[in-house]
Amino acid sequence: MTAAPGTLLIEAARRAGIEIPAFCYYPGLSLQAACRMCLVEIEKAPKLQTACTVPVSEGMVVRTNTPKVHDARRSMLEFLLTNHPLDCPVCDKGGECELQDMVFRYGASFSRFREEKRHTDEEKWSPVVYYDGPRCILCYRCVRVCNEGMDVSALAIVNRGGRTLIGPNAGGHLDCEQCGMCIDICPVGALTSGSYRHQARPWELHYVPTICTHCGDGCKTTLSVRNNRVLRGNNRDQSGINGEFLCIKGRYAFDFLHHPERLTQPLVRQEGKLVPATWAQALRAVAARFRQLLEQGSAFGIIGSNHAGNETAYLLQKFARAGLRTNNIDHHRTADYAALIAALARSGVRPADRLAGSRDLLTARAVLLIGNNPTEQHPLLAWNMRTNVRLNKGRLYVVNHRAIKLERQATATLRIEEGRAGALLDFLAGQTTAGQPPALQPWNEFRDRLRAESDLLVVFGDEIKGDGIARLVAFGNTLGGVTRYIALGDYNNSRGASDMGLLPGSLPGYAPVEDAVVRARFEAEWNVTLPPGPGLALDEMIAAAGDGRLGALYVVGANPLKRYNLNAGSSFLVVQDMFLTETARQADVVLPAAAVYEVNGTVTNTCGELQRIRQALGTNGPRADLEIIGLIAKETGISLGPVGSEEVFDEIRRLVNGYNVAMAGLAAGEAVPTAPADGRDASLGRPDLVHSSGDTLFTSGTLGQYSDMLEAVRRH
Amino acid sequence: MRFSAQLEARFERFLARYPQRRSALIPMLLYAQDEVGWLSPEVIAEIAGRLDLSVVEVESVISYYSMLRRRPAGKYHIQVCTNISCMLREAEPLFEHAREKLGIEPGEITEDGLFSLEEVECLGACSWAPAVQVNYDFHHEMTPEKLGALVDRLREKRP
């Protein structure tokens, strides 16, 4: 067989379908050679060799299946089991434990060890991480993934010889990012999670792969479900764009689903108070009022969600534009995707060719990160950036107004004053050169370094929006090669919400509402005349609702009244949500909505990668947003055509710029890049409304308030 | 915290010597221990900070090397080898005698702060077993009597 020079024997064998057992070897982490499970016979070598450290060489003859090798494996397992408690029947890992599997395959059924086993008690290191020392086989995977992968270094080896254990960094407990990487990478049940330990056996679970809702990166998380409860999330098969990575939120912050304050019944305001009602009553109340307002010619305002899938966003704007006859529709914008697509198109390139995917961060030769703090706000993209520096010698350049953790990986860092990003961009693009004061020296050096790069990948936060993005692209065009971009937005469907046209000035796909050609296409499709001219933006809608200029405000999966004030009772307020949020509390009708983990559909991550979400749970009371919008439309007497998620997605594929993707990959659970072909005319109103919630690893907007795990970790 | 000027200068040389900063860890720990007497939490935190390591990484290294101490020791740290060669040459009664003579258990310090006791593995002095090490000095072919005399001598040396 052949393999590239430098390939480790164990990898070459795996690729050829030959199993060499291993505990300590883990692809992408430094070599440890601690467990000796991978011993093989190499011709001409006097002793057995570790396949995890020996690279292949020309003419090498290796035997992996001889009595001698089997003997070695059996002995190593016997040795590992000397102090192992063999409590598989009550161990969380039982059924998916690598030690159990290896003993089953290669182990001996007897042990010569007659001494007493050494015991240490299980320790709780944090709400997330528990350690059971006797089960630990000292493979050091956890230590390495925390050091190398996470750059946290919260775990270390303590003591030596027979007393060696793993220890946490903060005197018996863990002060760390609580990602749970160490738990999932542990081959045995030594590290267990606060949310899953002692809950279930892996073979009685039902596994549903879907997309994490908490940030814009779009990690695949496979939810393990039993009795209609989610017990854990992980990506053990490494099938998503995130490989083995998940942060605390993708792994453990699903518990909002089961929060006791979850709304299960519609609520209707009667004599000033929200009282429970049936779905029929609530829908009738909404529809009657909507009909009345339509007849009176009153205006509506609609606010959509960053979490709900593309289908919901699309149907909501269709309902607004075709049904309620208004362009008063918006959402909390967290990145200025419209401006990026427009700036690219206007600079004469096809936006799709310049929008990078999340995995491009793993291979880019150079990455420029402006603003944001990805370690907190985009944990997967931060992981990719670190991995690229560590394994591929990628270079990372960081510009920020504050210190961020990723500077530790940076080739060069430039600290600027807050609000100076625009000036820096002009400088980088070469527009200010004359008479440079000494303070500009670092700017100069930084620019020189960037100019020496080609094929730069630029990642930027909400510090750059509107016209700033045009300046960024102008700078990108001064560099060699193909400069690509990622705009960082907050949640699982922030990008989708924007792409689907939850914007007062844009139809789906960023055509301005005035664009005659695109309008005509949608009008023919929907069989209506669309309202002319842009509608009100989010803050304008709330102001208008407050002084009675709007007949009704319809809010789907958003909590704008957390930031804006609305005079109570000034217009009819309908809210669809999972919880009685600040906004829902003021509503006239509250409709309990299903969570993203309870519906089928698609979402688009901040890099524009489209992925399927799947229903992991049934709901008892709440309904899917898509279904609720359909029901309200129907009761109101408005026909929206078929409103099933598949049918709506078909329409999206046909009509939305960039979404005509191949179905095969999507159906197979892959991330498919959307490919916006144009957008030069995109409406760019109100960039001041673009702002990130600035979530940390342990917060997630309004939703995060209902996760007990995140709450526990914040208090830890 | 600051160490003596001499030690600070030595640390500077270490830090310049190694391409990887963290390589200076063990020598720094050892010299700091010699100066401070033990590796107190303050010393550990200080050295971790200087090498850009986490405290637990430093503790990890300390816990591997038995010569790095996380407990204060006496002015004279008496290390009695009870490993195989010394054991064959009566190290065990020697060790018992040391306990009685000093009136402390291994890991403890005499009330006057002069002595501490430790049972150690092979000191590499098997040809002259049984061996005892006091701080950095070796004492060969020890007997309970010779050990007793040594302790008395050290006690009198007191200023």
Ligand code: SF4
């Ligand atoms: S949870 Fe994550 S950050 Fe914390 S110790 Fe484990 S790997 Fe390290």
Ligand code: SF4
């Ligand atoms: S806790 Fe698990 S991953 Fe860490 S060393 Fe022990 S067995 Fe390996």
Ligand code: SF4
């Ligand atoms: S990085 Fe983002 S998408 Fe991935 S698990 Fe964390 S919050 Fe979820």
Ligand code: FES
């Ligand atoms: S896998 Fe090779 S020594 Fe552990």
Ligand code: FES
């Ligand atoms: S056994 Fe005591 S010095 Fe070697």
